[in-house]
Amino acid sequence: MRGIVFKSTGSWYKVKTAEGTLLDCRLKGKLKLTKTGVTNPIAVGDNVELELEDGQETQAVISEIYDRENYIIRKSVHKNNQAHILASNIDQLVIIASLTMPRTSLGFIDRLLVSAESYGIPARVIFNKVDLLDEEELEFVGILAEMYASIGYPAMLTSAETGLNVEAFSQLLSEKITLLSGHSGVGKSTLVNAIAPDLQLNTKEISTYANKGKHTTTYAEMFELSKDTFIIDTPGIKELGLIEMEGENLSRYFPEMRAISNQCKFHNCSHRHEPGCAVLLALDQGKLSITRYESYVSMLEGDDNRR
Numbered sequence: 189m190r191g192i193v194f195k196s197t198g199s200w201y202k203v204k205t206a207e208g209t210l211l212d213c214r215l216k217g218k219l220k221l222t223k224t225g226v227t228n229p230i231a232v233g234d235n236v237e238l239e240l241e242d243g244q245e246t247q248a249v250i251s252e253i254y255d256r257e258n259y260i261i262r263k264s265v266h267k268n269n270q271a272h273i274l275a276s277n278i279d280q281l282v283i284i285a286s287l288t289m290p291r292t293s294l295g296f297i298d299r300l301l302v303s304a305e306s307y308g309i310p311a312r313v314i315f316n317k318v319d320l321l322d323e324e325e326l327e328f329v330g331i332l333a334e335m336y337a338s339i340g341y342p343a344m345l346t347s348a349e350t351g352l353n354v355e356a357f358s359q360l361l362s363e364k365i366t367l368l369s370g371h372s373g374v375g376k377s378t379l380v381n382a383i384a385p386d387l388q389l390n391t392k393e394i395s396t397y398a399n400k401g402k403h404t405t406t407y408a409e410m411f412e413l414s415k416d417t418f419i420i421d422t423p424g425i426k427e428l429g430l431i432e433m434e435g436e437n438l439s440r441y442f443p444e445m446r447a448i449s450n451q452c453k454f455h456n457c458s459h460r461h462e463p464g465c466a467v468l469l470a471l472d473q474g475k476l477s478i479t480r481y482e483s484y485v486s487m488l489e490g491d492d493n494r495r
């Protein structure tokens with residue numbers, strides 16, 4: 189029997205079978221051996237083989253894990269050099285951001301986009317809560333959305349409050365497995381509830397957004413919105429791990445830089461100060477976004493620009 193892992197709570201897993209039954213599962217002993225450096229052997233999104241436990245109808249053991257198409261890791265907060273597989277087999281990353289309450293920094297968005305690039309996962313950006321913006325802010329966020337779209341990340345403005353583009357949001361999730369990410373309080377769960385009221389995800393009034401570490405949603409969990417449409421709601425992720433980037437050029441993960449870096453005079457150009465740099469020239473000519481370039485520099489320098 190085959191199934192998809194919907195939720196992991198330590199040693200138990202909720203797995204949905206192809207027939208649509210939710211089973212409580214544990215791991216068969218031999219599967220507990222984990223890859224070095226990874227704290228969890230099974231992640232949300234994994235395709236697994238199940239065997240019903242003797243005499244049980246709702247309990248099974250996971251006897252096999254099928255190869256992952258991709259997966260996203262998250263560095264463990266507690267253990268150094270330990271990574272946690274957040275989710276696997278993802279079709280797209282949808283970043284939910286908001287300009288206010290809370291403010292999502294462009295650095296945060298760009299970091300997530302770099303992660304998505306490094307995993308080869310298509311990404312989109314949604315600016316939610318636009319009902320809270322004044323005219324000037326609305327214009328600004330419109331320009332941002334156009335900028336992201338122009339470099340390959342379709343972007344859109346939504347409001348779960350007024351219903352603006354909620355239907356379009358629903359459309360873009362259709363028949364895909366989507367990882368939803370974004371700071372706590374930007375409205376991830378509210379947007380999903382708006383298109384799938386039956387799910388009744390927990391949402392929360394937050395009086396202060398100063399502490400972006402507090403999350404209503406506290407674990408990654410997969411939800412089925414309709415047949416073949418799944419979302420993985422995550423606790424407002426601070427950081428997605430990057431695929432090993434040592435010795436590689438970070439600008440590879442900025443598609444707009446990648447597109448022109450072969451025109452730089454030096455093949456290993458860092459696009460910071462080198463003569464004949466096509467990226468610096470394009471910046472000068474207003475062909476590249478300054479905020480994206482700033483994110484690039486800040487990531488190169490290892491700054492924490494996530495908040």
Ligand SMILES: Nc1nc2c(ncn2[C@@H]2O[C@H](COP(=O)(O)OP(=O)(O)OP(=O)(O)O)[C@@H](O)[C@H]2O)c(=O)[nH]1
Nearest residue numbers: 317347348372373375376377378391392403404405
């Ligand atoms: N004005 C306005 N408020 C919104 C909108 N979307 C969500 N909210 C409110 O923002 C608050 C936080 O929403 P949640 O959906 O819980 O946020 P979340 O992103 O799921 O947060 P975590 O689960 O903590 O990561 C709630 O009070 C929502 O009602 C919107 O478009 N406009």
Ligand SMILES: [Mg+2]
Nearest residue numbers: 376377404405
């Ligand atoms: Mg939530």
Ligand SMILES: [Zn+2]
Nearest residue numbers: 452457459465
């Ligand atoms: Zn260059």
